[in-house]
Amino acid sequence: MSTLSLFDDFPPDIEQLRQEINYHSYRYYALDDPQITDADYDRLMQRLRELEAQYPASITPDSPTQRVGAAPLSAFQTVVHEMPMLSLDNAFSDEDLLAFNQRVQDRLKSAEDIEYACEVKLDGIAVSLLYQNGLLVRGATRGDGTNGEDITQNVRTIKSIPLRLHGEGFPSVLEVRGEIYMPKAGFNALNENARITGEKLFVNPRNAAAGSLRQLDPRITANRPLEMCAYSVGWVDGGELPSTHSNVLAALKSWGFLTNRETQVAKNIHEAIAFYRRIGEKRDALAYDIDGIVFKVNSRKLQDSLGFISRAPRWAIAYKFPAQEESTLLLDVEFQ
Numbered sequence: 001m002s003t004l005s006l007f008d009d010f011p012p013d014i015e016q017l018r019q020e021i022n023y024h025s026y027r028y029y030a031l032d033d034p035q036i037t038d039a040d041y042d043r044l045m046q047r048l049r050e051l052e053a054q055y056p057a058s059i060t061p062d063s064p065t066q067r068v069g070a071a072p073l074s075a076f077q078t079v080v081h082e083m084p085m086l087s088l089d090n091a092f093s094d095e096d097l098l099a100f101n102q103r104v105q106d107r108l109k110s111a112e113d114i115e116y117a118c119e120v121k122l123d124g125i126a127v128s129l130l131y132q133n134g135l136l137v138r139g140a141t142r143g144d145g146t147n148g149e150d151i152t153q154n155v156r157t158i159k160s161i162p163l164r165l166h167g168e169g170f171p172s173v174l175e176v177r178g179e180i181y182m183p184k185a186g187f188n189a190l191n192e193n194a195r196i197t198g199e200k201l202f203v204n205p206r207n208a209a210a211g212s213l214r215q216l217d218p219r220i221t222a223n224r225p226l227e228m229c230a231y232s233v234g235w236v237d238g239g240e241l242p243s244t245h246s247n248v249l250a251a252l253k254s255w256g257f258l259t260n261r262e263t264q265v266a267k268n269i270h271e272a273i274a275f276y277r278r279i280g281e282k283r284d285a286l287a288y289d290i291d292g293i294v295f296k297v298n299s300r301k302l303q304d305s306l307g308f309i310s311r312a313p314r315w316a317i318a319y320k321f322p323a324q325e326e327s328t329l330l331l332d333v334e335f336q
């Protein structure tokens with residue numbers, strides 16, 4: 001005789017199965033270290049769908065079966081960001097980067113080496129994800145930095161975006177910011193399919209990601225190969241964050257977010273330039289488009305004392321790569 005309590009109207013394995021599926025998602029997306037095959041994952045999901053169909057009252061909004069909403073929206077609502085989503089100043093040469101570092105040292109009245117977090121600059125769409133008590137409650141585009149579009153239904157369909165934070169120790173209000181992008185392989189497959197079906201081709205992965213997020217029908221977004229990589233935190237309440245940006249990224253990873261595996265900490269601006277060179281050499285081999293490297297003063301205390309001018313922080317800069325020629329093949333097809 002099982003010792004079901006009065007409140008367990010459904011077999012206990014539904015919640016346990018949900019947690020098991022969420023754990024495998026965490027291993028796949030946040031740790032990039034899956035424990036089971038995709039086929040086994042799909043079998044677990046199929047089992048959960050069957051059990052939830054049998055016991056509809058057991059369905060919770062963060063169940064992995066609840067990623068694709070049904071009704072298309074008639075329009076996107078506006079979201080006012082509680083904290084503005086900043087843009088980035090650009091550097092186009094080593095001299096520009098050295099000048100940035102000098103400005104930082106001057107403003108901090110220090111000749112000490114500045115430690116930088118070095119991140120690939122993903123070429124996608126910036127988004128804000130708001131979590132309350134660990135549950136995803138809102139997804140929004142950056143828009144003009146102050147006002148964005150509410151795309152909650154669409155971000156819920158992206159499997160690398162946790163519907164419920166993993167682990168513990170996260171603040172009760174946590175706004176995670178990152179980039180939604182389309183990996184090159186997914187972009188090529190999407191365009192290959194569009195060629196076959198005679199649909200519109202996308203010019204590049206960034207446009208394909210933007211077009212996929214601008215869909216009023218989440219079922220279309222759900223069928224697009226989108227990923228989301230977390231790279232900063234906005235509004236936080238009811239909890240403390242680590243003192244360095246690199247440790248904030250480690251915390252985001254522990255809470256279930258995909259963070260970029262190339263990220264490194266440079267002890268000074270010279271190591272930062274070496275990072276830029278190294279990634280520049282492997283850029284074409286990366287699975288996704290990048291258009292530069294983002295360098296951020298790693299100490300959050302120093303970030304706060306540096307602040308930002310207009311909408312770009314004094315404590316971060318993007319060192320761009322030379323623009324890559326667009327693929328002429330596509331343009332030929334378009335004008336044929």
Ligand SMILES: NC(=O)c1c(N)nc(OC2CCCC2)nc1O[C@@H]1CCC[C@@H]1O
Pocket residue numbers: 086087088119120121122123124126142179231232294313316
């Ligand atoms: N595209 C990126 O990969 C990226 C990144 N890795 N890190 C940041 O840091 C933010 C937070 C402080 C200032 C900008 N921003 C990024 O992209 C920004 C978003 C809006 C304009 C740039 O594309």
